[in-house]
Amino acid sequence: MKTTLDEMQAFVAVVDSGSITAAAQQVGLTISATSRTLGRLEDKLQTTLLRRTTRRLELTEEGAAFLQRARAILTSVEDAEEQMAARRMRPVGRLRVDAATPFVLHVLVPLLADFRARYPEVALELHASEGIIDLIEKRTDVAFRIGTLKDSTLHARPIGTSRVRVLASPAYLERHGTPTRPAQLGQHTLLGFTQPESLNDWPLRDADGNAVRIRPTMASSSGETLRHMALAGLGIVCLSDFMTREDRRSGRLVPLFVRQTLDQRQPIHAVYYRNTALAARITCFLDHVVQALGRNPFGE
Secondary structure, X not given: OOOOHHHHHHHHHHHHHOOHHHHHHHHOOOHHHHHHXXXXXXXHHOOOOXXXXXXXXXXXXXXXXXXXXXXXXXXXXXXHHHHHHHHOOOOOEEEEEEEOHHHHHHHHHHHHHHHHHHOOOEEEEEEEOOOOOOOOOOOOOEEEEEOOOOOOOOEEEEEEEEEEEEEEXXXXXXXXXXXXXXXXXXXXXXXXXXXOHHHHEEEEEOOOOOEEEOOOOEEEOOHHHHHHHHHOOOOEEEEEXXXXXXXXXXXXXXXXXXXXXXXXXXXXXXXXXOOOOOOHHHHHHHHHHHHHHHHOOOOO
């Protein structure tokens, strides 16, 4: 075989990162060495894989075709290595995990010490994204998604469900009074999400039995930001149990409409793209999360 794995890795890194400079950092080479590797690969294949302009790199038709095969080859090699690691019962390698900031802070971070003690050869990377990311583009092994899944191309493992509740701080209630009926929410400062709008559907019914969708007085894309706003006494919020457990236990946030609140729960899944058996490092991480949460469910 003329082409080496190092050359394929450099080519894929250039495509994924969008520049030779970024790819060089990713593969651990100098910029000039990465450029030479790419040129050597094109010489071996006797074709142009990338068109270089002053602003960007663009795949040729031949480059796109080669990229697909190169990814498949690199994945096969990685799978073979991971299978050997699994046979030795030693999950190893880098594990890239993505989740919304509140899930990272309140669910994953508390589990990391035990996970590191059990699997010291797994190098964890935690990325906090408020939106939905492309796992391949971001080179992510597994992501945790909260809410109904929409991407049918993903493989998913159910992790659990988390109830949502309407909450406010004692300081806010002392200043503005405690609402006892959903109809009274219009007299209060409401903290909600900028997107998606479905997160502003609160687990309540109005006098006519219709679902309550609030219009936020103040909004944020981040649930963690809304939590801190509520803790600061800025308004009433509706958040998932997994991120407010300690706040409710300590009394920093007080549940409202306790008897009127519907048992509305957000499904939580771990999602990944692979069609084959999961890498040992992914399996052991998901097993660890599920086992830990089985002993200590989401904020109940």
